[in-house]
Amino acid sequence: MTSEVLLYINNNLDSKITLERLSEITGYSPFHLQRKLSADLGMSLGKYIQEQRLHTAAYFLALTKLPLDEIKYLVGFDDNSSFGRAFKKLYAVTPMQYRKSKRIQQEFPLRTFRYISTNGVLCKEQPQIARVFAYRGDYFSSSIYAIWKEVAAYIEAINKTPQDFEHYAILHECPHLTDNRESRYDAAIVPKGFKLPAAPYLQARILEGRYVRYNFCSKVQDYEAVSAEVNNVLVQQKNIEHRHGVSYFKFDSMPDPENPDNLFINWYLPVA
Structure with missing residues (x-):
């Protein structure tokens, strides 16, 4: 008890x-x-x-x-x-x-060394155009953050700073359901107040539809336990029905591939 x-x-x-x-x-x-x-x-x-x-x-x-x-x-x-x-x-x-x-x-x-808020907030976000960097890997391993080196190089190449963007991970699968350790993962950045050159094959509309948002902050090694807790809470919500679709991590700052622990994350899960 x-x-x-x-x-x-x-x-x-x-x-x-x-x-x-x-x-x-x-x-x-x-x-x-x-x-x-x-x-x-x-x-x-x-x-x-x-x-x-x-x-x-x-x-x-x-x-x-x-x-x-x-x-x-x-x-x-x-x-x-x-x-x-x-x-x-x-x-x-x-x-x-x-x-x-x-x-x-x-x-x-x-x-x-861990924070979770299971007070889910229902929201409908304004769709945004993001520059995406495709990758595959284990969502529960720090190795998946290697893609953010490519993101950092791109931002530097266009003479911008990480603070000029919002930073997202696009999670295309649910390892708890698929049991896949190698899953599609896209790093995504959304410019603040300016437009990037059009690149149809390197961009995507993100956050379309309705979501329930949970917040958490932990070491990467705890992501699996955190996600299991959040999913368990979501399943018990009688007024929320999960729908098929990608989910998103919105980071409080651009992930550091060398030290991705303790990022504050808004986790958007798709709902009907």
């Missing part, structure tokens, strides 16, 4: 987590559940949730490029002041001091 509750908490840090909701999940009364969890955790449930939010924030600050304004929402805070006060109370420094200082990060080592 405790592990089930902790999984729910860790997958819903961007939302309000109530004792009543946890009670619904477990079937225990709120009173009994709170006593049981406090005994198992060695602290109050509220304190545990707060610390998980802040430990996850520290993970984002140390290992991602996400802006502070976005991090606070991802871990369930509504404003900078309450987030800053809570973070400093636990870590003895401000969030920005923690991000900037490797020494401080060593003094307060990270306690989490």
Whole structure:
């Protein structure tokens, strides 16, 4: 029972987590559940949730490029002041001091290396024209990021920078269904505010139709476990019907082929 509750908490840090909701999940009364969890955790449930939010924030600050304004929402805070006060109370420094200082990060080592939000957001994106770079490989291996070397060379050749583009992976298969380890994978870039020369065989329309979007951030070695969790949640959604089609990773920054871990990813899965 405790592990089930902790999984729910860790997958819903961007939302309000109530004792009543946890009670619904477990079937225990709120009173009994709170006593049981406090005994198992060695602290109050509220304190545990707060610390998980802040430990996850520290993970984002140390290992991602996400802006502070976005991090606070991802871990369930509504404003900078309450987030800053809570973070400093636990870590003895401000969030920005923690991000900037490797020494401080060593003094307060990270306690989490994975983030998933299973609060799916239904959306219909505006289709965009992307420049694509075709590849095949194992979605769950860092070797698949080798294609981004080609992307980086192309961007440099046209005198642009990675910041001039949005960065996507187009996932043409679901290894959980096909059991294929070698799957089609396209790296894709969308220019921000300008057009690239037309190249019919090297471009594609992406994000057409309706999607449900989940967020996650982890090491590549954890992608298989993360995707299994997300797919399990999607299957249980009674109001969402998965449809055939490609899915997309939208990265917070261009992947580094040498170190692709801990990219913040919006995962778009096609739905009817």
